[in-house]
Amino acid sequence: MKKIGFLSFGHWAEHPSYQARTAGDTLLQSIDLAVAAEEIGLDGAYFRVHHFAKQLASPFPLLSAIGAKTSKIEIGTGVIDMRYENPLYMVEDAGAADLISGGRLQLGISRGSPEQVIEGWRYFGFAPKKGESDADMGRQKALEFLERLNGEGFARPNPNPMFPNPPGLLRLEPYSEGLRERIWWGAASNATAIWAAEQGMYLQSSTLKFDESGKPFSIQQAEQIRLYKEAWRKAGHKREPRVSVSRSIFALMNDQDRYYFGQQGKGADSFGYIEPTQRAVFGRGYAAEPDQLIKELAADEAIQEADTVLLTIPNTLGVDYNIHVLSSILEHVAPGLGWR
Template identity: 50%
Template structure:
């Protein structure tokens, strides 16, 4: 395993027991969490992008804010719904964030999940062409974004303004093209599709191939499929693969006794999770202090990656004011 990261959805809602009552709470706590995560050695801080919901939306201002208080942790998205995006405006924003962060941006893209708004992307000015579905539009936007972010010309020069050369979008951030990911949350076939196009793979905890097998086994097969397709395509660099797990932190003795609010992202939702969202149960014959496989051995079915934070360093998390309080961001020496 190369690195361990976290994903924040940026939920906020003025309800009982919420520690993020408003958008400002969610945004400032995400920044503080990223700073604390870097202190204990976490390698990546990512945010989810949702529109028309009380969650994180446009990601780049938040990611840039994280860079002002951090120096090493990678920043990124998991994922941006490409149905909503203008590829050219997004290229400018992504390049700015990557240059300010000194090359720490990892961009996770995808078709996105079901929206609260009916055809909400149309309100953002993105309307599928005739005969094109919204998923097709997301794929088209992604392909165009990758072309533009690589520095390809996107327009014709006005002859009265200077030499006739096709201008490209500025600023330009070299090698950002190798730090683009595709959120493949559906099938093994989509993992092959991702590899064939030369982007890194994000395998989520929402695999739709629910065939009665544990999540970790399905993910291992998905990763194998991606790596084989990548080798067959002959891409010039080595891909990265990420896997995710849903974690419900128990922060106090009262937390397990709180009422279950099914449908609100609380414990009830996960109790009813299908087999494809659960890990295989550990072998009771295996000693608890031995991992089932060596770290990073995710290329064979059924293998797992286990990681932990040394107990002596967990106190850094308690210094993150993730529940309330003013935002304090230390000055970066790179500023």
């Protein structure tokens, strides 16, 4: 059994074939898609976060709106770039969104990936300390975020406050108990997956990772997941670890599906560079008739290791078509793989 969610990049563009042509289109359709996904039995609604691009950027208003209009589906991110964040303000935003949803937030964070502009986090008012890289800054902000999510007081109260204070040091409000245990880390390497396990964060692994062995993508990703699980066990956490992988998976059910995605299933893993000196391996997409899709996915080692599969969706094609895409997987593929 696996949890199945969707992952939306939240694109929009003025294109005649797109249903999402403005930021407003994308935001409102994202809410409608999450509501409809819950109705068909999907387990999660997740959203990418990118700055300086015509894509979703500020996740908490969207997550709060979805939380208010749904009742069961997990809602989350994949991932928030911590280089751009004020960890304390983020604790307040995340706490509010989690309370609105009744404790369904599954928040994916990371040190970040190459962005649209050079050192975009500087425009947000942040810079690494002397001797620190931007990746170091992202991880340090993540640790501060985790610490403040614990809900322990740390701020000295004003002796003459506007409103009466409780005794002792003050924490950030609103506080949502249990949210600290529902934070995920987007790891591109084996080392950061192990670090995430040691910090008690769940693991998100996407359709690319740093190439650390030259092996096929799904094998490298499966090895990363096994290292994460072993590190989690060694850390002695009381709860069970969770791992998600994202995949582009399309069941070809009709001519429209074949037109959009018929060529995607013929691709293969590829190797390239996401940073000037960082070689990466990019996983293939899957698109085939349901029976063939079941055979191909059954051979994906990383999917077998994960408890959650996030299906990347073409959000610009509109809510109705994306519900068709997701329903096709739920009805015609998931049962054959034992996911349902």
